[in-house]
Amino acid sequence: MTVPNGFEYENTPLAKSLEENIRNIERILGKSSDLLLNPFYIGDIPCNLVCFEGMVSTSTITNLILVPLTKIASRESLPPQRLFEHIRDRMLLTVDRALSTDYGDIIRRLMSGFAVLFIDGVDTAFSMGVQGYAARGIDEPSSEGNIRGSHEGFVETVRTSMSLVRRRIKSPLLRFELFPVTKTSQTDVIVTYMADRVPAKTVKRIRKELENLPVETILGSGYVEPFLDKTKHTVFSGVSVTERPDVFCAKILEGRIGVLIEGTPFAVVLPSLFIENFQTLDDYNFRPFYAFLIRWIRYFAFFLAVFLPAVYVAVVTFHPELFNHTLLVTLAAAEQTAPLPLAVEAFVVLIFYEIIREAGVRLPKSVGGAVSIVGGLIIGDAAVSAGIISNPLLLVCAISVTASFVIPSLNQQITVLRFLAAAAGGICGLFGISLLAAVVLVNICSLENYGAPVMSPVSPFTPKAMRDVLTRVGFPRMARDKASVQRLNGVDMDKGQF
Numbered sequence: 478m479t480v481p482n483g484f485e486y487e488n489t490p491l492a493k494s495l496e497e498n499i500r501n502i503e504r505i506l507g508k509s510s511d512l513l514l515n516p517f518y519i520g521d522i523p524c525n526l527v528c529f530e531g532m533v534s535t536s537t538i539t540n541l542i543l544v545p546l547t548k549i550a551s552r553e554s555l556p557p558q559r560l561f562e563h564i565r566d567r568m569l570l571t572v573d574r575a576l577s578t579d580y581g582d583i584i585r586r587l588m589s590g591f592a593v594l595f596i597d598g599v600d601t602a603f604s605m606g607v608q609g610y611a612a613r614g615i616d617e618p619s620s621e622g623n624i625r626g627s628h629e630g631f632v633e634t635v636r637t638s639m640s641l642v643r644r645r646i647k648s649p650l651l652r653f654e655l656f657p658v659t660k661t662s663q664t665d666v667i668v669t670y671m672a673d674r675v676p677a678k679t680v681k682r683i684r685k686e687l688e689n690l691p692v693e694t695i696l697g698s699g700y701v702e703p704f705l706d707k708t709k710h711t712v713f714s715g716v717s718v719t720e721r722p723d724v725f726c727a728k729i730l731e732g733r734i735g736v737l738i739e740g741t742p743f744a745v746v747l748p749s750l751f752i753e754n755f756q757t758l759d760d761y762n763f764r765p766f767y768a769f770l771i772r773w774i775r776y777f778a779f780f781l782a783v784f785l786p787a788v789y790v791a792v793v794t795f796h797p798e799l800f801n802h803t804l805l806v807t808l809a810a811a812e813q814t815a816p817l818p819l820a821v822e823a824f825v826v827l828i829f830y831e832i833i834r835e836a837g838v839r840l841p842k843s844v845g846g847a848v849s850i851v852g853g854l855i856i857g858d859a860a861v862s863a864g865i866i867s868n869p870l871l872l873v874c875a876i877s878v879t880a881s882f883v884i885p886s887l888n889q890q891i892t893v894l895r896f897l898a899a900a901a902g903g904i905c906g907l908f909g910i911s912l913l914a915a916v917v918l919v920n921i922c923s924l925e926n927y928g929a930p931v932m933s934p935v936s937p938f939t940p941k942a943m944r945d946v947l948t949r950v951g952f953p954r955m956a957r958d959k960a961s962v963q964r965l966n967g968v969d970m971d972k973g974q975f
Contacts (some may be wrong), residue, residue: 534609624704820903
């Protein structure tokens with residue numbers, strides 16, 4: 478990599494001259510205001526401790542590095558190489574330390590909160606981990622609520638997130654591979670997997686994808702997902718994200734691969750299966766009969782969220798004979814006052830809901846609740862009273878929207894499919910809805926990511942896996958066989974080009 482002044486520093490080795498090394502560091506970083514240069518002497522030898530302000534702990538540097546170094550050898554004069562060997566072999570200043578021999582490695586470590594010690598006359602520097610930057614504490618996940626599960630969530634600091642996983646899986650087979658990605662930001666990512674359950678070829682392929690990311694920086698998991706998701710031309714995805722360490726660990730133990738990203742609390746898991754959107758951690762904390770009921774309510778809620786407005790529009794417009802006489806008269810009376818066609822009404826209500834939802838998300842929390850009051854109570858009631866929107870349609874759309882809250886991980890897909898279904902129902906009736914459903918089903922059944930069909934274990938069908946899809950059997954029965962994504966029919970994670 479070349480800086481604006483033309484200095485190619487990435488693989489340039491350090492010089493023995495301390496003055497030249499510090500001058501090159503300043504050339505690379507442009508004398509940035511947060512760059513701290515701390516010149517001092519050990520005996521008669523000039524040294525310099527370099528770090529970034531706000532990235533290191535001042536007390537840690539003072540107690541663990543500066544105090545021991547200044548006490549080294551005022552008793553005797555050591556030549557530079559002997560001093561270097563003494564610090565390397567006889568002093569354990571920090572447990573996280575490395576020897577850096579080129580400027581590229583030094584810059585990466587400085588950006589990660591390391592302090593780098595330069596010694597005049599030595600062409601190797603000590604990089605010591607003394608991170609002390611401000612970070613958010615471990616809080617309850619905001620996007621994945623639960624009743625009886627853990628209340629810890631991933632944080633933006635990738636090493637803290639890594640420790641949350643290690644605390645839950647104390648296995649020597651758990652692997653973490655940390656490396657920087659993107660040429661500009663050098664963002665740290667960690668590839669996590671169980672060495673005995675994931676093919677080495679798959680890990681190599683994913684690492685190659687990450688190392689070759691064509692973006693300048695990673696500010697969220699959404700920057701990475703499109704490059705890890707091999708499903709194309711579909712609204713559904715072959716990767717998933719989670720904010721929960723316990724869910725992440727469960728997927729890792731099933732033979733998945735996880736990616737932790739510096740700066741975001743959302744971890745990426747792949748390959749992902751469609752059926753997992755209807756499974757929650759609480760399903761395995763509740764009794765099987767209750768988990769079975771709640772899971773089927775989620776399935777039913779998904780179809781309500783996608784197809785209920787479309788079915789209502791199609792039946793009222795094209796198939797009124799499906800209603801009994803009393804209900805038909807009631808609906809006809811309600812729709813007579815509405816000036817717009819029923820399909821247009823449905824689009825207006827659904828678009829208005831999306832506007833309210835987006836406003837509630839983007840506004841500050843102190844005024845976000847006012848959006849619901851104004852949108853739901855005032856505008857909605859006024860629209861019905863004025864006869865612009867009919868009461869039955871408003872009720873149907875409200876049920877559909879409420880049902881979508883049950884499956885938050887599919888919110889994007891449900892929103893798009895709801896509009897498509899409403900358009901199909903308004904144009905072609907129930908036939909159009911059936912055709913759309915068939916197209917979506919064929920599309921999702923044809924998808925696979927890293928050798929795993931997205932619709933597994935339903936298609937291809939795996940009978941034994943149905944005990945955690947159609948129902949939820951007790952743990953004594955589930956514990957007899959170790960669950961693994963590689964055991965599902967049609968899964969071949971070894972295939973792929975490298």
